[in-house]
Amino acid sequence: MKAAIAVLLALCAAATTGLVPIKRQGETEAPKVILDNDWGPTDFILVLMALASPYQILGLTSNTANSWALQCSLHALRSLQLGGLENCIPVHKGTDYPLLNTADLQQSWEYIHGALPWSGAFAPMNMTAEAAGSDPTDGNPNRIVPSSFVDGKAPDLNQLNGTMAAAFMVDMVREYPGEVSIYAAGSFTNIALAIRLDPTFAQNAKELVFMGGYIDTNLLMVTGSANEADINSDINIKIDPEAAKIVLTADWQNITLVGNAANSVFLNQTDLEEIYNVNNSFSQAMMQYFQAYFPLWDATALAVMLEPETVVTNSTDFFVDVDVAWYSPYYGNVRASQQMYAPKGQTLRSVRYPFAVDVERVKELVRDAVMQPGSCEDN
Structure with missing residues (x-):
C-alpha cells in the first residue's frame, strides 16, 4: 500500500513539473497552428475559422506586407478584442x-521595371485613403493610423506579447515538434528569421501553408482592369523575395502554396447580407471595413489547411524557386519546375499547388465562422 501511494505521489509531482503529461483515456491532442499575417481590419475571419475547427491557435504573429508589422499587430489584437479572445490568444x-528590401529599393526597382499594382507598406503615403480607413504606407514602420481600427481607436501597445514573432515560432515548434502548422499570409520575413534562428525549425514543423505564389498571371495583369492586375500580382512574396527564397527552399515536411486558385473566391451580396443580418461585433466590423471587390485570399488558404481533402478539388506538385536577382523584371516571382528540369545546382522543394478549390465550401466556412463566432473555450 505504501509503495502504491509513493508511486502515486511521484506521478503527481512529475505532472506538476511537466515531466509526465497526463492524458485522459481516448483524449487526443488538437492540431496546432500559428497564424502569421499582415493583419487588417477584417482578418478576424481567420481566427474565427480556426476556432471553429479542431485546431488550437497557439498565437497570432504579424509581418510587414500590406502595411507595417506594428499596425498589423494592433489589427490582430483588435480582432481578438472584438470577441473577448485577447486573454487566451497572444x-x-x-x-x-x-x-534586404526597402521602400527606396522598391521604388528604384519599379522605376526600372515598371510599377507594381500594389507596393504594400512601401507605397507612397496617401493621407486621403488613411482618413477613409486605409492602413499606413510610406517609409515609417512606427506610424499608427487610428482611423483604420474598428471604433477608431488603436489598442494599447502594452497588450502585445513581448516575445518577437520569430522567437515565438521557434519556441512553439520546439515545444510541439511535428505538431505545429505554420499558416502564412503576408511576407515570409518572420519565418525566414525563425529558420535562421533554428536550423531544425522547418523540418520540425508539421507543414507550411502559404497564401501566394502566383504562376503565369502576366497575361491577366495586362488584359484586364487595374483591379485584375492587382489581384494577380504577388506582393506577399515580392515585398521580401530573399525571405521567400529562404523559406521555400527549407526542409519542410509539407509545403502548400495557395496562389491562383484563391482568386476565384468572392463573397457576393447575398453572402454579405446573410452575415450582416446576424448583427454581432464581427459582422458589424465586416459591414464597415470588408472589401468585397477583393477575393477571399487568406480565408481560402486557411480553408485549404483546415479541410484539404474537402476544399481542394484539383492540385499538382512541382518544385519552386524564387527569383532574387534585383535587376530581374521577375524579382520576387515564383519559378516552377517539374522534377526532371529542376535546377541541379541548388536544393529545391516540392510543393503542393491547388489548381481549383470548392468555392462554396470556402464561403460556407467563412459565413459560419463569422455568424457563430467561437470563444476562448473553443481554443
Missing part, C-alpha cells in the same frame, strides 16, 4: 523590415 509583433 499576439506577437514581427520584424519591421524585410531582410
